[in-house]
Amino acid sequence: MSKETVYRIDVQFGDCDPAGIVFFPNFSRWMDAASHDYFIQCGLPPWREMQTLPHCIGAPLLEVHTRFHTSATYGESLVVHTRVEEWRGKVFIQSHRIMRNDTLICEGRATHALCVKQDDGRLKAVPVPEFVRAACESVENVAY
């Protein structure tokens, strides 16, 4: 089972639309921030350093499915709970649950491919390297 991380958001006035609630693309923005933060919290290097490796690795988004359960507004503190739900060959699925205390605001399942840059500059999907997977595994499961 993967680690689960928590990423905190303070909803701003400017994150909200004329209905007074969070403009929904901001939820995608926060899930993306939580996704980057996840790998950092797991001890992996930031995207910037990945890019300088000879066959740099990136994780482009292939697909995302988001369900909105209720709205949120400015002045509220939310948290994003993020984990890797599945490793499947050359892709992995990350889930994000945005909560206000015990209330689920929205949840997203994002499918990413893991890619290396080929000599001709084109991206090619590759199996998830073991060190990436290991870094994301929770200590409890690794323990024995």
Place this chain on the structure above:
Amino acid sequence: MSKETVYRIDVQFGDCDPAGIVFFPNFSRWMDAASHDYFIQCGLPPWREMQTLPHCIGAPLLEVHTRFHTSATYGESLVVHTRVEEWRGKVFIQSHRIMRNDTLICEGRATHALCVKQDDGRLKAVPVPEFVRAACESVENVAY
């Protein structure tokens, strides 16, 4: 069959991330813009005027499923093709296809509920009114 509208986007430098490609939440932003534009093009009033009706109607987003086929970058012109894919009782599904000429960049299916505001201020989903559905139907199909 519903009308299909076209909404144009000129991708800006500031819409792109350190990888030099469109930061994906901007695609959600553009699909939302295309969704609002769709109803305007169909002759329905803007959200602002809806809000002033006694039992105002809104169309909160319940769910969205987006697939990313390839990336886009600044300096490119994209178009969003939008239509209503299905009317299903109290919800409707809008589809958005973002194209660069003949290349499909990404596509989204967004499920919206149609709601009225009750006397206590809470939203309640209602069947899609006939005038909304009629406004969105293409002339060709209505014709005979």
Place this chain on the structure above:
Amino acid sequence: MSKETVYRIDVQFGDCDPAGIVFFPNFSRWMDAASHDYFIQCGLPPWREMQTLPHCIGAPLLEVHTRFHTSATYGESLVVHTRVEEWRGKVFIQSHRIMRNDTLICEGRATHALCVKQDDGRLKAVPVPEFVRAACESVENVAY
């Protein structure tokens, strides 16, 4: 002298542009967040509640002057130091200094008017009420 507040920002990948540095309108977004946060930290109600008062008060931005000293990038933690620099009749000037540790990234001076809504719905600038000014004064200066 006014209180000075601190508002924290964690710069995200998606806040940065193809040059790999913060896209500058995000600095405006963060200064706006810090401005709202300032009044909350001073004990004043959020904008939402202001709006429900009979002659609601708002503080539209009239002018902003921003200087950029150096760039910032994702993975960095910044803080915005905010204070009221001057109360001048119907306007007040807020200053924001965005720092990365001891390095000044950028600074802004924002001139706001204080307005009430008139019976005809139009805004009218009014002198800053004493309770607003008092709430923003630092304890040290008020003390004796």
Place this chain on the structure above:
Amino acid sequence: MSKETVYRIDVQFGDCDPAGIVFFPNFSRWMDAASHDYFIQCGLPPWREMQTLPHCIGAPLLEVHTRFHTSATYGESLVVHTRVEEWRGKVFIQSHRIMRNDTLICEGRATHALCVKQDDGRLKAVPVPEFVRAACESVENVAY
């Protein structure tokens, strides 16, 4: 005198805040888009190509001064009128006026430095090259 370009904006629902008006950092975003568009309209290459030159040229923003005259809202079409107000050694000042028909919404004066990348990777301001200045001059003034 420099060329003046026109850049069109259709204000979206999601560009507006809970007050129902454009959230002001979007004006900065649009001025930046107009600034990039200006140089493209003047026949200069996009930033992407600049970056590949041996001593690539960039134009980091040093300072911006914006005045807000009145608000704008979704459903409105605005235009940004952009020109170079002054060339001054290693910097140039671009002005942007955002209009709704004959109404001035806001105006900004942005000071940019023109930089090359040195061998050690650091930026160094340089005098504006003659080909850049010439490209931005209006035909009428060049004519004789």
